[in-house]
Amino acid sequence: MKECILKSFIFLIILVMCSCGNTKYLASGEHLYIGGEVEIKDDSLSSSYKKDMKAELEDLLRPYPNKTILGMRMKLFFYNLAGDPKKESGIRNWIRTKMGEPPVLVSQLNLESNESILKNRTENKGFFNSLVESDTLVKDKKVKAVYSLYPKEQYKIKDVSFVNDSTPLHAEIDKIFKRTRLRKGRAYDLDVIKEERNRIDSRLKEKGYYFFSPNHILVQVDSTVGTHEVDLIVRLKQDVPQEAKASYTVDNIVVFADYSLSDDVDFQSLNDAYSYNDFLIVDPTKRFRPQIYDRALYFKKGEVYNRSDHNLSLNRLVNLGVFKFVKNQFVISDSVNHKLDSYYYLTPDKPKSVRLELLGKTNSASYTGSELNVNWSNKNFLKGAELFQVSAYGGMDFQMSSKNKGFNVFKYGTEVSLTWPRIVAPFKFHSSSSYVPKTRISLGYEYLRRTKLYTLHSFKGAFGYNWKENVRKEHELNVFEINYVSPENVTDLYIEQATGNPSMEKILDKQLIFGPTYTYTYTNTMNVFKKRTIYYKGSLDLSANITGLIMGANADKGEVHQILGVDYSQYAKTEHDFRYYRKLSRTSQIIGRIHAGIGLPYGNSQQLPYIKQFVVGGTNSVRAFRARALGPGSFDPTASNSRFVPDQAGDILIEMNVEYRKKLAGIVHGALFMDAGNIWLLDETSDRPGGTFSKDFYKELAVGVGAGLRFDITFLVVRFDLAFPIRVPYFPEGDRWTLDKISLGSKEWRKDNLMFNLAIGYPF
Known part of the structure; x- marks a missing residue:
């Protein structure tokens, strides 16, 4: 290959x-x-x-x-x-x-x-x-x-004036114009003039001037007032229609909950409409409970129209996920008193759906396999836009070559979840975001069998919230998350290899993890016109913090407590992922990434649970090394005489990546990259000498370089990467850089160093 x-x-x-x-x-x-x-x-x-x-x-x-x-x-x-x-x-x-x-x-x-x-x-x-x-x-x-x-000498603005009169519209524009960007001494710029007209219009839209337009504003330029100077006179055009000069209030708010794009609106159906708070609702089949409109529509009867509530209402209706099309119309209901009727035409989507996925996969550990996923969902489970999902999956991975041959992996599992389009809590939660806040509860089970080694049963459940402040900021808080892992059918082979090896012995223990988790995400990468964008994701994971304090657990002194006969894990863990995107041209960009985390076991635990530890290497990490086979520190994972290669994990992670991406032709993109990173332990262990974090940690960073091809097939990206190490942390300290040993023409060197990665999606 x-x-x-x-x-x-x-x-x-x-x-x-x-x-x-x-x-x-x-x-x-x-x-x-x-x-x-x-x-x-x-x-x-x-x-x-x-x-x-x-x-x-x-x-x-x-x-x-x-x-x-x-x-x-x-x-x-x-x-x-x-x-x-x-x-x-x-x-x-x-x-x-x-x-x-x-x-x-x-x-x-x-x-x-x-x-x-x-x-x-x-x-x-x-x-x-x-x-x-x-x-x-x-x-x-x-x-x-x-x-x-x-170019001749650039003209500057000598004076700016707004032609005002006593009408309410002129008075509003005069207030807005006090913050104008058209200032004396600044360069004349037609783009700034256009932006100023749009700014005035957007401010007026917040004051009820629904029918006003930027085209109603005229900016006259007088270039005869001085040497390389202009006067700007801002005024309203003579032909501004009367409706554009008036500020409107919202009158009736009508919701057609079962509207079809192929049919004309039947206003006779208003006779069958029912009232709910400030709304008239036409929903003859009672498909939706009216509370969803109360949470989605921000207009109230009698309030002054504003563009913010207009857009917010439309976005929230779309984000409910139950409507295929959302259309809105404002119609003058009282031209004398300047009132508008607001009509919402909602086309329901099919509530129930089934999705079937069959995946083929391979990874850096020479595993090849497949996975089948089945997902059934109901978008309007309790008639309040609740999303109910049932998923089941099963897969297998076979290792056809390398040291792990025959140690195959089989797994299957299921998960049930219910998501409410609101915050379900004993307190009131108000969000002015365009995105609907959500509450989610889930239960799941997974069976994992590693042939010749062991079997794991994993039960998990969670209850939490997800809300977005805006398009850039997102919060996810799981108030309670529980994970129970129970091993069985542990083979003599694994027991033999794990004896005296604390990290491998840990897998044989039953694990109980419970507590809150919080994740914050910020990104502005959706701004396609910005040359520099960033992405940040930070998380905090806590387990049994209050429980451990109440019980007075202290594993260092042998005071370990149990719940239902199982030692519970007590720790604090935080992880941070920062990415910087820099566009170089329309077809190329460079991306830098820093990914770091630390987990601190205490109280009832001396080690982090294995499933919560950090790993490094593989398709989304340091690509020149096999997944989960690097570290910790300067420990040499290849020195083991085990018949299988155990995964390596640690308490501290530091990872850095830089990648240059360039569109080559059509759907084909190319990449050049350099990755660096490693994991470390907080405390020295006898089975992994050299794995402890120290002040010389930077000397133990692994470094790899490579190139790759990406095939952007609209709905997914298929990625091929070829990488090799240029710094190996478990080599002798003075011999860790391997630049002088690179020999692409050597078959033996390629066999020992080249790492091929096949993956779906970008690495970061």
Whole structure:
């Protein structure tokens, strides 16, 4: 497998090298257009301003040239490689149309049009009467366009005024205008003027001016008032309609709970509507309990219309998850007293569904297997948009090679959960978020059998809340979470290997974990126009903290307490995952990640439960090392003479990753990455010497590098990574860097060092 992957990467490199000869496919007299460049001929502007201005202007140039990867036009290469397919199907046609793109020829270039665009854009920024000249550079059938921009002195704002009168609308705009961005001394900028019109409109929408529009505002520019200065006069247009000048209140709120997009609204059905608080509800089959509208709709009868409550109501109705379509309409019900009727047209989704998933999987431990998942759900279980789910799964993993051959894994399990679209608690919880807060209770069981070793029965349950402050911030609090694990059928082979090995012996103990957990997530990665975005997820996991204090447990002194005959675990654990995303271009980005955590057993426990310890290595961690087979510290997990490789786990985790991602062609993306990390123990154990965390922990970081391909198939990402270590923490201290030992041409080196990872989704 590793040989095939390596050959594939070598073949990819050859393709890139061959892509340099794309111009040979051009017809006689044709030239390939390779892009445009803007040169700003002005010494008075700062270098940083010119750099940003140059990037902005070059992005306006048309046409776009063929996409490049490290200077190579791979999509054009695939287009030429496929030739001229004879039919509209087949592999050649797929390569040409999906992986390739036709050449962008110089005949598609219009210099005069681009000159006009550049001149218009610079004038919008206040550089009136600027001069733009263009030319082309020809070399080896390739043409580059060069635009020389001679900007005149930028115009500044001399004065800003708002033409006011005594009407309520003008009075509101006058208040809003006091915080305007159109300030004396600032540069004239048409984009800022447009933003100011939108800002005024959005503020008026909060004051009831439903029919007002930014187009009703006129900004007049007088450039004759001084040298390179302008006056801005803001006024309302003469033809503003009367309804746009009035502030409206909400009158009747009508909900059609069983609306069909294919039918016209039957207003006669209002005769059968029933009242609930401030709403009239048309729901002849009583499909939904009316309380869901009270929690979702933020408008109240008689209150002034505002855009925030408008959007909040729509978002909450959508986030209930029971409506396929949500539509809203406001209609003037009283033009004299300025009142609006609000109509909500809700198309219910099918409440019940069954989802079946069959998965094939492989991992870094040479396990290959499959898993079957069945999920049944009812989105309106108690007629209040409650989500009831029953899931069952079963799977098996076979290890066909390596040291663990024959130690196969079989598992099956089930889970039942009920989610309410509100906070179920003895206290009131108010959220002004667009997202519906949720309460969830769940119960589950899992059976896990590791052939030749042991069997585990795991029971779990949880009750908690999930709520989002906004699109960026999310909270998840499990008030109570319990996990009970009971082993059985432990084989003599495992007992033999585990004797005297505390970490392996721990698996043989019954485990009882209970307590609260809390997770906070912040992300702004959904902002597609931001160059720099972040993701942060932090969690706190507590077990038996109050119980241990009450019982006075102290495992260090042999005072260990039990519940129902089982030693309960007492610990505090926290974990943090921070990621930084930096866009380099429209098709490339670099991502940095720091992932760290620590777990502290105390009171009734001397060790963290095995299922709560940290592990490192594998497809989403340090990819140059097998999953769960690295660490702790400088301990050498390969030194064991065991017939199977036990998983390694620790109390402390530090992990760092950096990855460069680049779109190659169509659905194919490439990546280069470097990973570093390890786990450590809080206390030294006899079976894993060198595993304790110390001030020299940084000397025990494992480091790996690699490359990979990602296939973005719309609904999922299939990922292939090939990595190898360049620093091994369990080697002698002065010999841990292995850069001088890299030998890609050696079959033996590749066998011992290359790690192939196949995974679904991005690693982080």
